[in-house]
Amino acid sequence: MDVDEETAPSSTTPDDNIRYRYLTFDTALAPVTAPIILQGRIEKQLLPPDLSSLTDPFGWSQARKSTLLTLSCVATTFTAYAGGCYATPIPQMASYWHLSETSLDSGLLIFTVGFALAPMILAPLSEINGRRPIFLTTGVLFVVFSICCGVTKSFAGMMVSRFLAGCAGSTFSAIIGGVVADMYRREDRNTPMTFFTTFVVIGCGLGPLVSGYISQNASWRWVFYASALEIAVVVLAMLFFFKETRGNIALRKKADLLNSWYQACEDAGHPVLDVDVNVPSEKNQSARQTRLARVRWRVRADVERQSIRQMIQASLYLPFYLLFTEPVVFFFSLWMAFAWAILWIMYGALPEMYQSVYGFDQQQQGATFASVIVGAIVSAVFSIVYENYHTRTGIANSTPEQRLYFPATGSILLPIGLFWFGWTSREDIHWIVPTLAVCCLTMGIFSIILAVVNYLADTYHQYSSSAMAAMSFCRNIAGGAFAMFTRQIFQGLGWGGGSSMLGGVAILLSLVPWVLIAYGPRIRARSKFASELVG
Known part of the structure; x- marks a missing residue:
């Protein structure tokens, strides 16, 4: 029996006449004629959902993969940029707050603490809910906290803002490796990972380079405003061009669309039926018999995964x-x-x-x-x-x-x-x-x-x-x-x-x-x- 033909657990439904199956990208869906239903006095055909966009990320075109990889790497660059741009204006900030430059160096450490801790919670969430919503949410927060670094009037405010900016920006570094793994098989990952590493290191050099120019020609606050603007542009580009790369998310949407359509067909009096060979015989419980059963789809990763709490633990x-x-x-x-x-x-x-x-x-x-x-x-x-x-x-x-x-x-x-x-x-x-x-x-x-x-x-x-x-x-x-x-x-x-x-x-x-x-x-x-x- 193929993986896509295996029966999924059905204990969550009281209806024993539903046949649950695991859906994969290779599952061959049997053709079902769209039923004709009567709405008022008008006959209308109940068309199946469009599943053309819900495809296996491994099978995407190279152009599409390259676009998403480029967006991810650019985001990573500006994250690394935000970490390093803080270093150059330290003399101005030390003078502004009347503190030693050594005290201001703590802004580098506090950023990396947030950078180290946040992915341990955010990475599991991206496995369940997808990369895209995590990127967009933390991206917006990254912009907000970067602006806070620029507008703060106190050293304590700078430290809090830097920590929160590190937490929010960490996803653009920690989860990009997962994005690469979502789209590229093991034997094809070296070049994408090389590009990722390159953009990380470039960002580390770009931060002090650009902030040095800004610090000398404008207020130190513009170092952080510029960083916020760059991240905002990247987040906006992701909003329009970044597609979800997690395969289980696409399968979940595909299963939900199919199940909703099957339910609509049933409500119209045209249930989608399949052969169920796992039914005990009424005369002999040890024997098996076949019957027609209604079809529903599930995703193995959703059924077998741990709870969010267990994953975070x-x-x-x-x-x-x-x-x-x-x-x-x-x-x-x-x-x-x-x-x-x-x-x-x-x-x-x-x-x-x-x-x-x-x-x-x-x-x-x-x-x-x-x-x-x-x-x-x-x-x-x-x-x-x-x-x-x-x-x-x-x-x-x-x-x-x-x-x-x-x-x-x-x-x-x-x-x-x-x-x-x-x-x-x-x-x-x-x-x-x-x-x-x-x-x-x-x-x-x-x-x-x-x-x-x-x-x-x-x-x-x-x-x-x-x-x-x-x-x-x-x-x-x-x-x-x-x-x-x-x-x-x-x-x-x-x-x-x-x-x-x-x-x-x-x-x-x-x-x-x-x-x-x-x-x-x-x-x-x-x-x-x-x-x-x-x-």
């Missing part, structure tokens, strides 16, 4: 359980957290260094973040070319460890870039040299992101969302926390010493993927969550 519990019981999740989360922290350290380090060493103004300081954007773009090109090569040779579909060689090698660029940046940040060396170092370390960070995301997805399969949630939590908290100590690190150790310390840690952590390349199959074999992949 699992979303809050399982990521941390994996983090502290699975060595792969722990060390990859540590590696990713450190790499992401370096990116956030740059928010404080670059403006400080270029101002103190080279005498750059705010606009020039922001412009140096173009090196982050260039590093992301160059890394994306190399990654796509490499993945296409692996696809042609068939290696991409082999073990998760074989996909680690390229990003593990590329991750060495992070410590190289850190040492390069620290020991070339001197007045007697042209400013372009440390700027190229930032481009280099960005490429290393990009490689680490791809390595972690791909390996966790390949290894944990149905548990990959929880594994990535653990990684994302560590990444966001570490990013904001390290940003709080940027000034102390470099003021205490100097640019060379501070960068060398971070570079040394980066070298140690760069051993993580090589350990997995050597011992990954054995480590996975001991995991009850990943052992199913060992063959």
Whole structure:
């Protein structure tokens, strides 16, 4: 019996003459003649619902997928932009509220706390209610809280607004991976995920770049107004062009339309009947007989899913359980957290260094973040070319460890870039040299992101969302926390010493993927969550 022919549970209905079946995108619906009904003195044909738009997202055209992916990635860019644009106007805000710049740095941390916590509740809701309503709702809130950051008169108001903006904006980063999984099968996801990663890193560089120009030529409040305007444009575009990508939502709408039409047919005296072979015989209860039964459709995911409360509980519990019981999740989360922290350290380090060493103004300081954007773009090109090569040779579909060689090698660029940046940040060396170092370390960070995301997805399969949630939590908290100590690190150790310390840690952590390349199959074999992949 095919999946779409299996009988769904029918205990919720008192009518035993209804045949419930599971609906899939492959279900062949039997043709039913639209009945003619009499309304008053006018005969009217009861036409079936139009189901043409409710199709499997995996089967959508490449143009449609690309449009939705582009919208998602642009939204992600402006979310990352909102996180980093706060850094450049810190001197003006510190002067406005008569506080130290270190106190204002807490605005970076509070944003990432909201960014880390909110998806644990919002992600399960998007699985049940769909991506689109979550995006639109949180998008509107993101715009509102970004405006609040601009209009607030108090430092406390800024902190509250930043936290709420982080909560609302988190969906455009945390759930985009789910959007990619909704539309692309596993073997086709590397290029979309590469684009997603590229836009995230570009947003991290774009925020300080644009806000540096705004801060020097207008009030610091316009930094947040500009961010709100950009997000508003994206939300408006999503309202008109973003279609729901969750397959179970389309199936649910399809089942509801069909069931409503079947009920209308019955009310008109033309019930839709099907053969029911699971009816006990009246003469012999152990025997089975067939009869005609009325048809209704259900969606397996809706019948078998947990309650919202159970899903949220699992979303809050399982990521941390994996983090502290699975060595792969722990060390990859540590590696990713450190790499992401370096990116956030740059928010404080670059403006400080270029101002103190080279005498750059705010606009020039922001412009140096173009090196982050260039590093992301160059890394994306190399990654796509490499993945296409692996696809042609068939290696991409082999073990998760074989996909680690390229990003593990590329991750060495992070410590190289850190040492390069620290020991070339001197007045007697042209400013372009440390700027190229930032481009280099960005490429290393990009490689680490791809390595972690791909390996966790390949290894944990149905548990990959929880594994990535653990990684994302560590990444966001570490990013904001390290940003709080940027000034102390470099003021205490100097640019060379501070960068060398971070570079040394980066070298140690760069051993993580090589350990997995050597011992990954054995480590996975001991995991009850990943052992199913060992063959």
